[in-house]
Amino acid sequence: MKYRYSVLSLLCFFIAIRSDAQEFRINLAGYLPDGSKKVLFLDSEFSTERRFVLKSVADSRFELKLKAYSKTNWKPFERTFEIHFDEFQNGGEYFIQELNSGLQSKPFTIGLFPDWQEDVIGFMQTQRCGFNPYFGDSCHKRDGLSFYGLVPDSSLVDAGGGWHDAGDQLKYLITGSNATARMLQAWLKYPNQFKDRVLSNGLKGENGLPDVLDEARWGLEWLLRLHPQKEVLYHQVADDRDHHGFKMPQNDNADYGWGANGYRPVYAATGRPQGLGKYKSKATGYANLAGRTAAALALGFQAFEQFDETRIFAKRCLLAALEVYQLGKENEGFQQGNSYGAPYRYEENTWADDMEWAAAELYKVTNQKTYLKDARKYAEEIGNWSWMQRDTASHYEMYPFVNMGHYAFWQTGNRKDKKRAAEYYRQNLKKVQERAAGNPYGVGHLFIWCSNNLSAAVATQAILYEEMTGDTQFRQLIFNQINWIFGLNPWGTSMITGLPENADWPLDVHMPFRVLNKQVVKGSLVDGPLWSTIHDGMLGIQLSEEDEYKDYQPPHIRYHDDYADYSTNEPTMDGSADLILLLTYLNTGR
Template structure:
C-alpha cells in the first residue's frame, strides 16, 4: 500500500512539475523580459521572481495563459513578464518547489560572446589551425571541371572547414566572409583585438573579426585565381569516412589517405563524379557573394593598400563572371544525395552590385543592383515559405536590400522595406501559433534561420528607424539562448555555466572530447526530417526525452548530425545579432 501511494504521489508530482524557460545569458536592463512556464496540469500557484543573492521575492509576475497553441506533450503554457525589473543582479523564477536556473539582468551581458564565436571560427580553420596548433590539408587540391587538365594541382589550401566535416565550400565561406565584414562595418567599436592574424594570443592592432574575415578573403582570392575561374568546393562526401583529426585525414579520393582532395571549378553546369549530379545553371550566386566580400574587403582593409587593391580588382572580375554566367552553382556529392541545393542568385548579385557601387561610384552597378532587387523581392527568401530543400534559399539573410536602401530614392526604399517586412510578418504569423513565439520552420539548420531572422529584424529597424518588431527580435534571440522547450542554449559553451550543446557532432569532440565554445549547432528539425535521414543513431539515452514531441526534435548527442552539428556559416551569421546587443 505504501509503495502504491509513493508511486501515485511521485507520478502526480512529475505531472504537476512546472518547467521554466529563460534566456540563460540574461536580459538587458531596459528591454522586455518574458519567460515561459509549462506543465501538464494547470498552474494554480503564484510565480515569484526572486533575488538570487538574498532569496527575497522582488516581483510577482503577471501570469498570462498561452491559448494559441502548445508544444506537444505539455498542455499548459504561460508567459511570465518581469520587464519592470531593471535592477542589476541575479534572479530566478519560482513556483512552489520548482525553480528556474539563475539568470542575470544587467548591461554588459553579451560582452565576450563575439570573441567566443570567433574562437569557434578559428577552430574551423583549414591550413593552419590555431586551436589545435597543427597544419592540415596542405595538398588541396587536384582540379576537376577546370580550364586545365583534371587532377592538375591548384593551391586552394586555407579557408574554413564547413561544419563537423572537413569539406570547404565557397557557398558558405563567401557568405561567412562577407557577413563578418558587414557586421564590422555596422558595429566597428564592438570587437576586440586579442589574437594575431594566425589566431594566436596577442594583439596585432587589427580587430579579431577583421583578422578572421581576412582569413576568408585570402582563400577567396585563391579560389578566384584569374578573371574566368572560380573554385567552388574542396573535397566531397567521401570525407565522411568516420571521425578523424584534420591533420590526419583518412579520406581517400584516389591518391591515398591524408593526401590530395578534389578542387571543383564552378562551370555553371551540373557536376558530380558519381551518380548524384547537381542541378547547377550558372555561377551568379557565388560570384555575387564573393563580389560583396571583396568590395567590403577593399573598403575596410586599411592595413595594406596592395591587398585592398587586389580585393577591389577581384570584386570587379568575379562580378563580371556572375553576369556572364547567370544562374546558380550547387554543391557536389558522390556517395549520398545530400548537398547544398542553392537555387537563387538575384539576391547575391544585388548585394555584390550594391557594394561595388559604394566602392567605385560606377552607376552601372547601381542600375544592376536595382534590377536584381526587383527580381529577388521576396521570392528568394525562406521567410515566406513553409518548407524548402536544404540550403535551397541561401543565404538566409539578404544583405542586398539593406545595402541598396541608402542608395535609392524614397519610393524604392519603401519597396525594399516591404520586402523585409513581408518576410517578418509571415514568420510572425507562424510565431503566434506556438507558445515560444518562434517564427521559423524547423528545416535542417533551423538555428541558421533564427539568427538570420534576428539579423533581418535588426536591419529592418536600421532601415526604417522603427522598433515595432523589437519584442519579436528579443524572443528569437531568447529562443537561441534557452527560452525553448529543451531549455538549452544553441551555442556550445554559452553561457559558461549553463545548459548548452556539449556532445556536438565533430571529430574534435568524438576523438579528443574537446569542447570549443561559440559554435551554433544546426538546431531542432521536424521529426519527419530526422526520421528519414541516413546514418543517425543516438549514442546515449535522450536527456530531453520528456520535452520532445512528434513534431520537432533536438538532441545533444554526438550521433545526431542533423540537430547537433555546429556550422561555420551559422556561427559567422550570428555575429550581427550578438554585436547588436553589446
C-alpha cells in the same frame, strides 16, 4: 542532462526534478535592461491559474508579483504560462518562483550581454584549413586537383586555406563567401566592439587589427585563391568521400584516389550540373557564387582600406570583386554544392539577391551608377522571395538566410529604393510573425536542417529592418528568436557550445575535437531541431546514448545533444559566423 551550474542553480534543479510535471524555460544568457523579458512555465496539468513572483538572488527581501498569461503548449506539456516583466530594468541576478508548488527557475541576469562575439571568432579559428592555431599544425597541404575547369582534370591548383564547413572537412565557396562577408559587415557596423587578442595566424598576440578582421582576411585570401585568373572561379574543395568517421584534420585519412591524406578535388564553377559520383548537382549558372564572393571582396576593400598597412591588400580585393561580379553577370543562375555518394548537398537555387548585394557594395566604393542600376534590377527580381515566405524549404535552398542585398541596396539607394528594400523585409517578417503567433515560444522559423541558422536570420533581419525604418513592430520577434537560441525552448538548452557558462549547452557535438579529444570549443552554433518527419528520414542516425531530453521532446520536432545525430547537433561554420552581428548588437546595449 549535462548541467553546469552554481550551488543555487543545482538546488533549483533538484527542486525541479521532484516535480517533473512543471518546468521553467528562461533565456539562460539573461535579459537586457530595456529589452523584452519573457519566461515560460510549462505545466503538465491543464491548469488555468498559477501565481509567480520575481525574486533577487542577492536580496532575500525583494519580491515582485508577476502577471502570467495561460496558453496551450506544445506536447508533452498541456499548458504554458507566459510571464513578462519588461518594465523591470534593475540590473542583477534573479529567479522566478511559482508560489503554489514552490518551484523556482534557474537564476538569470538582467544586464548587458558579454562579448560572446569574440568566442564565435575563436571558434572560426578552430575551423581554419591550412595552419590551424587550435591544434598547432597544418592540414590538407595538397588542396588540390582541378575538375570541370579550364585546365585538364587533375591539374594541380592552389585551394589551400579557408575553413572546414562543419564537423566534416569540406570547404565550400557557398558558405565561405557568406561567412567572410558577414564578419566584415559586423565589423563595419560595430567597429569599436571587437578586440585584438591574436596575430593573423591565430596565435596569441596583438597585431593592430581586431581579430574579426584577421579572421575575415583568412577568408578573403581563400576567395582570392579560388579566383586565380579573370575567367575562373572554383567553388568547392573535397566532397562527401570525407564522411567515413571522425578524424583530426591534420590526420585526414580520406582517400579521393590519391591515397589517404592526399590530394582532394577542387570543383570549378561552370554553371552546369556536376558530380564525380552517383549524385549530380543542379545548376543554371553561377551568379549566386560570383555575386556573394564579389560582395565579400568589396566589403573587404571597405574594411582594409582603412588601415595603412593593408591598403594594397584592399586594392587586390576590389580588383577581384570587379572581375568576379562580371562573371556573375555573364553566368546568371545558380550552382549548387556537389556530393559524391550521398543525396545530401547544398541546394541553393537563388542568385539575384547575391548579385544585388555585390552591385550595391560595388556602387559604394566606385560610385559608378551602373552598379546602382544593376542593384535596383536584381532587387526587383528577387523581391520578397525568401524561405520566410514558405512553409518548408530544401536544405540551404534559399541561401543566405537573410537577403543582405536588400540591406546594402537600402544603404545606397534613393528614397524610393530605401522604401522598397524595407518593404521586402517587412513582408518577410510579417509572414514569420504570423507563424510565431501559433506557438508559445513566439518563434516563426522553419524546422528544416540548420534551423538555428534560420532563427538567427529572423532576429538579424528584424534588427536591420528596425534600423532601416524605425518601426519597432518586430521587436518582440527579435527577442523571441534570441530567447530560443539561448534556452527558452522545449529542451531548456542553449544552442551555442560553451555559452553561457554555467548553463546547459551542446556538449556531445558532432565534431572531431569533442568525439576524439573530449574538448569543448566555445562559440559554435549547432544545427538545431528538425521536424520529426524530416529527422525520421535522415540516413545513418542512431543515438550513442539514451536521449537526455526524452521527457521534453515535442512530437513534431526533435533535438538531441548526441554526436551521432549530425542533423541537429553539428556545429556549422557559416551559421556561427552569422551570429557575430547579432551577438555584437546585444553586447552594445543598442
